[in-house]
Amino acid sequence: MSYWLAIKPDRKPPPPHHPPAPVPLTPGPRASRLQQVFSEALARTLRANSYANFSACFPTPAKHVPASLESVWRQLNAKLEESARAEFDDIIRERDAVRGLNELDRLVGEARLRRANGEAKGEGPVAPHTLGAEELYQAHLAPYLQEAQSSLNAKIQAAQSQNAELVEKIQQQRKEIESLLSGLEAVVADLEGAAGAATQFSKENSLRQEAIQMDEEVKARDEI
Incomplete structure (x- = not known):
């Protein structure tokens, strides 16, 4: 030392x-x-x-x-x-x-x-031979680090711009999905109403058939 x-x-x-x-x-x-x-x-x-x-x-x-x-x-x-x-x-x-x-x-x-x-x-000019190894290393590495920083900043800006576009597309797709779901709910409601009406019609038709059958049985007994 x-x-x-x-x-x-x-x-x-x-x-x-x-x-x-x-x-x-x-x-x-x-x-x-x-x-x-x-x-x-x-x-x-x-x-x-x-x-x-x-x-x-x-x-x-x-x-x-x-x-x-x-x-x-x-x-x-x-x-x-x-x-x-x-x-x-x-x-x-x-x-x-x-x-x-x-x-x-x-x-x-x-x-x-x-x-x-x-x-x-x-401060006066510093001679390179008076600098330590760490200082010389940083001095030589600084230009490359600055270039890498600039490139990284450009990539970050591009990624942020792409993310903003994706967010906008996702929001539009969500609106379209919500619109489709609203339409689907309306269709389901219509189908349920149609099914209820069909069931009611089926019940009423069955009662009518039973009434007709009973009338025919009564007529048959009267004839006998």
Whole structure:
């Protein structure tokens, strides 16, 4: 046992867990891009409210006091821009968007670095010779097990579909059997009624024959 322990390569202990670095409040790539998109959208909105469009809504002042109307237009656009930026800044501050986007930048950067280095889940790449026999066996067997699992799932789904069809057929056959039994009961009831009527007719016919025979005997005695 000591010999195997001596030659078995030691696996490196997991790296110590360090608390994440504080997220800076200076806008990162995503936060900067968000501010850029907002500024571009606001600029397009202000350009849409051009002086030509604005003055077309007030033709009389535009004709008689164009300078005053242009001053009002400039003040209106400035107030609109100021209000929009203030509201945007309030939303960014209330939602702590800069911190969240910076954290997202950090996580994406770490994920790309791990993928580039062939790492997974923050652990370094594991050399095959450092794995035990059980781990190597499972690693080689995993693809075949996954393929077998997929095939088995497909067969199970097919069997379930066939079972559903069989259940539906059985239910239909049960309904047909119940219908046949109902018809058979009606036929049996008719036969029983016919048999009763025949028996009654037979009894009545027998009494009539006896009455006829008695009449004939009485007539015969009278003749004597």
